[in-house]
Amino acid sequence: MSESHGKFVWYELLTTDPAKAATFYSAVIGWEAKDASIPGVPYTLLSINGESAAGLMEMPETLRATGAKPLWLGYVGVDDVDKIAALATAKGAVVHKGPADIPNVGRFAVLTDPQGALFALFKSHGGESASLPQLRNPGHGGWHELIAANAQDAFAFYSSLFGWTKAEAIDMGPMGSYQLFAHNGVPIGGMMTCPQAQAPTGWTYYFNVRDIKDTLTRINASGGTVQMGPQEVPGGSWIIQGLDPQGGRFAVVAPPKE
Structure with a gap:
């Protein structure tokens, strides 16, 4: 089992106003906001001291339609997204997105646990990260x-x-x-x-x-x-x-x- 399996490796804000949210969190946390969009998917990367720490994007319309408010989504690193998603489903979780690939980035899935809490799974296409952020690093x-x-x-x-x-x-x-x-x-x-x-x-x-x-x-x-x-x-x-x-x-x- 890899070092990243079971560790939170990414955080993503789903919001109704990405530009204003980026301004707010940059001021509060000290992040630098940078456009990292891929074709058809606007995305903002948030970094500190040159290290990527989080991202933000506009909340999908399907989520807005449920009445959900903007929220942070945490991604947990796993060795096999498909295997863990299937295991979670067998234990009562619901898969809402994926498993799917992000081109040149990794594979992910978004789920709710049996009690309704939202979380995500992620595996990098690049394999094990050489320097996962430490728990107390500012901005992470x-x-x-x-x-x-x-x-x-x-x-x-x-x-x-x-x-x-x-x-x-x-x-x-x-x-x-x-x-x-x-x-x-x-x-x-x-x-x-x-x-x-x-x-x-x-x-x-x-x-x-x-x-x-x-x-x-x-x-x-x-x-x-x-x-x-x-x-x-x-x-x-x-x-x-x-x-x-x-x-x-x-x-x-x-x-x-x-």
């Missing part, structure tokens, strides 16, 4: 959080696909348990059962920023809406969850204050 994905209808069932589903293992379980009091999950022994995210009357279920992706106060200022100045935070979390890091100007949910994480 730093944490992956799933709020599920049933976190125990969700973990069983994803671990069967990606080999994720349980790490520490954090007692959140009346909210329940926050179960960390690991890839190759390194915690990369957490799952918990959605408390009543709380946020909707699904994945939230936290992008690394250098300073939480500076990022808060940038969010407010750029038309974003802070829904939670800044808040210190176990381990000393600081997080903010919010909405971008188009209504897409996003999150950032900064290292402990010195």
